[in-house]
Amino acid sequence: KAKEQGKSQISRFELTMNDTVQKRVALERDLRHAISYGELEMFYQPQLDLRAGALCGFEALIRWRMADGRIISPLDFIPVAEESGLIRDVDRYVINCVFQQVAAWLAAGYDPGEVAINISTYSLQEHDIVAYISDTLNRHHVPAARIKLEVTEGLLMKNVDTAQRIMNDLKAVGLKWSIDDFGTGYSALSYLRKYPFDQLKIDRSFVEDVHLNLENASVTRAIISMAHSLGIAVIAEGVETAEQLGFLLQAGCSQIQGYYYSPPLPANSCVQLLADDGVLSLPAISIKRNQR
Numbered sequence: 001k002a003k004e005q006g007k008s009q010i011s012r013f014e015l016t017m018n019d020t021v022q023k024r025v026a027l028e029r030d031l032r033h034a035i036s037y038g039e040l041e042m043f044y045q046p047q048l049d050l051r052a053g054a055l056c057g058f059e060a061l062i063r064w065r066m067a068d069g070r071i072i073s074p075l076d077f078i079p080v081a082e083e084s085g086l087i088r089d090v091d092r093y094v095i096n097c098v099f100q101q102v103a104a105w106l107a108a109g110y111d112p113g114e115v116a117i118n119i120s121t122y123s124l125q126e127h128d129i130v131a132y133i134s135d136t137l138n139r140h141h142v143p144a145a146r147i148k149l150e151v152t153e154g155l156l157m158k159n160v161d162t163a164q165r166i167m168n169d170l171k172a173v174g175l176k177w178s179i180d181d182f183g184t185g186y187s188a189l190s191y192l193r194k195y196p197f198d199q200l201k202i203d204r205s206f207v208e209d210v211h212l213n214l215e216n217a218s219v220t221r222a223i224i225s226m227a228h229s230l231g232i233a234v235i236a237e238g239v240e241t242a243e244q245l246g247f248l249l250q251a252g253c254s255q256i257q258g259y260y261y262s263p264p265l266p267a268n269s270c271v272q273l274l275a276d277d278g279v280l281s282l283p284a285i286s287i288k289r290n291q292r
């Protein structure tokens with residue numbers, strides 16, 4: 001009886017495996033279709049400069065809008081794209097799409113500040129990415145200084161030489177670099193010295209309870225002062241409340257991004273914001289009142 005039970009467990013396990021593999025394969029096929037049939041779309045999340053109290057840029061975030069209207073999160077398909085090699089096409093699609101959008105905003109007389117693009121660390125292993133990016137900049141007449149590239153530490157550690165070369169080459173072209181989700185992985189001081197980062201993004205997990213958790217509060221303060229002493233700008237991601245903002249202001253953080261200022265917006269909705277110079281009807285820049 002035990003044997004039979006074991007057997008049925010195994011086959012259930014195999015079934016689940018099969019199911020997962022089949023879902024993977026289907027997702028990969030659909031993603032390939034999405035890339036060629038324009039189902040991928042960029043949203044833009046505004047970033048707020050705390051000193052100027054105004055919009056200073058956007059982060060471009062990809063969305064997959066399926067034919068039936070469902071929207072799939074990048075958290076669900078970027079990993080599949082990375083495993084299947086499709087990430088090369090996704091990243092290049094994003095680069096092209098965002099440069100085109102920035103060019104359109106500039107041509108219409110708007111100032112979008114600096115626009116950040118998330119680049120998979122896989123793309124940092126492809127030598128022709130430098131040519132691809134500079135050609136695409138030229139084609140759309142976008143000044144390189146308008147574009148910031150965000151990477152997580154992922155593969156940086158493994159192929160230091162290649163990543164360094166590509167990052168330095170693109171920096172020489174005039175693009176900026178930001179290290180995303182800082183504090184979550186192995187990222188340490190050495191990363192900030194080894195690679196030409198202009199900006200560091202404090203991960204949302206620190207920001208979440210920064211005003212309540214003493215440990216996160218001191219780590220956040222330490223990250224900010226370390227970055228500043230290296231001449232690296234700091235932005236906090238995932239800022240949702242006035243309390244979080246209050247803490248970050250006090251800690252000397254210069255920029256924020258998060259639902260408190262604005263969620264990611266479709267490109268059309270950004271135009272109103274750009275027309276108003278990024279001034280949103282913020283619930284409170286009367287932050288002091290909300291501070292504990």
Ligand code: C2E
Binds near residue numbers: 094264
């Ligand atoms: P990320 O680069 O760290 O992006 C920040 C994520 O936090 C975004 O999720 C954004 O919508 C979300 N977010 C922004 N403000 C808040 C907030 O106040 N509270 C909370 N809870 N969340 C907030 P999203 O758009 O689902 O993207 C998830 C991840 O997928 C990104 O993390 C990035 O690693 C990746 N990704 C997104 N777009 C692209 C892309 O175009 N190319 C590549 N290669 N990866 C992308």
Ligand code: MG
Binds near residue numbers: 150
């Ligand atoms: Mg990012």
Ligand code: MG
Binds near residue numbers: 180237
């Ligand atoms: Mg991030």
Ligand code: MG
Binds near residue numbers: 181204
């Ligand atoms: Mg993140």
